[in-house]
Amino acid sequence: MDISWDDARLFLAIAETGSFSGAARRLRIGQPTVSRRLAALEYAVGSALFRRSVDGAALTAAGERLLVPAKKMAEWAGELHRAAESADSSPRGIVRVTATPYMSFDFLAPFAAFVSQKHPGLRLEVQSQIQYLDLGRGEADLALRGRPPTSADLKLVDTLEVPNAVFVSKALKARLPKKLSLQQLPWVAWAPPFEAVPPNP
Template sequence: MDIPWEDVRLFLAVAETGSLSGAARQLRIGQPTVSRRLAALEYQLGRALFRRSVDGAVLTGVGERLLLPARRMAEWAGEVGRAAKSSEGHLQGIVRITAPPYPCAAFLAPFAAWLAGKHPGLQLEVISSPHQLDLHRGEADLALRHKKPEQEGLTVVKSFSIESAAFASKTLAARLPRKPCLTDIPWLAFAPPMDTLPPNPQLEQLIPGFTPVFTSDNYLVLAAAAEAGLGALPMPVVRHAFAGPSQLVALPVELGPYKRLTYHLVCAKSALDIPRVRLLSDLFVSEMERTIASPA
């Protein structure tokens, strides 16, 4: 029995999001379309793949057996797509990069503006998410991550070690003790589902009973709260040459082992054979090295 890749992709989306609505959002199609195509697939197989309820869709035994082969098929589909793109002779098109919230706002957005002026045919698409996109499947071409990849087939293009400090408004800094302790500072931090990302784990390790004064799942909201004087936010000391102005100042506190953050630029090895991905990664590495060499 031949099952088209698009049907496998739909099955996988429902399985991994846990609902038809989640699959619809991921695949960017309507939920009725997902329901209709899934019903057609189950009719073709003669078996139910999911048990549906108001809480979502749970795999049946048959669905469980299909899950691993479907994931492998998704990885190979990504590999096929990259092989096809590697033969392209032009340097135009979209390159998708995924990263934590801070580098998305502070580095990638201004870098995209610079890129548009230098290479107008090359477009950067930036995805900020608490969940890692699957580079094997081609969900993104490049990723900035805090940890080196362990999966076979992924490679580190470049690693960046960046100094961090606690930043606050001048107004808040003036209200704090001259040499504040970590516990003297009102902290800003991420709310779920972003609370597994820095600075939350670091602050929880450094401050017993850590309780932030304000949380948000959006980095730009946290940055605005810091600018307004609500609290302090740990951020890298360096600023991209194309970043906008900021009134925040670094506080004289020690962040211990978390004074430096490391970002790894990661991709599938075969992605570097795609001309536009190779060009964009080279340009980004060059700009990041220049930024780190010239801290604000």
């Protein structure tokens, strides 16, 4: 005997809501339809699956035997639905990106415009701040950072080399030795907690 997924879903809806009216609401069909389809299922099975009372519908012994297989069938139906959805390979949804205000303004703003044209189903949510968000805890999906990750939980996806230049006034240049290291310059730089922001690194 074959029990269709529609019949199993009907049975499961009654079992989980405990009433025909609850099953009708969940399945968005009329209560008479629920009663009629359950009667047909019980006839095919050859046993009553529920005891009806003013308090609702309770499983019989025959119904108890069907409950676990029906739940497994529901899980596989969900897997089938997800597999069908994954056939559409176009990216969609929200990607939360964390970056410094500088990177957000200079890179992510124009990149977001490019993404919206190339992948209309994808949306970038930019979280612009100096403090690092914890990717391991799911605070963001991607991070643009000025230094590679040190945590074993994170994976470096790509790197980008950005040229930097150091500018000094003519007066300072006249006082500096011909050969000097970057550390010898009197930098105007960030204090903590902004030590990871250029030019500090």
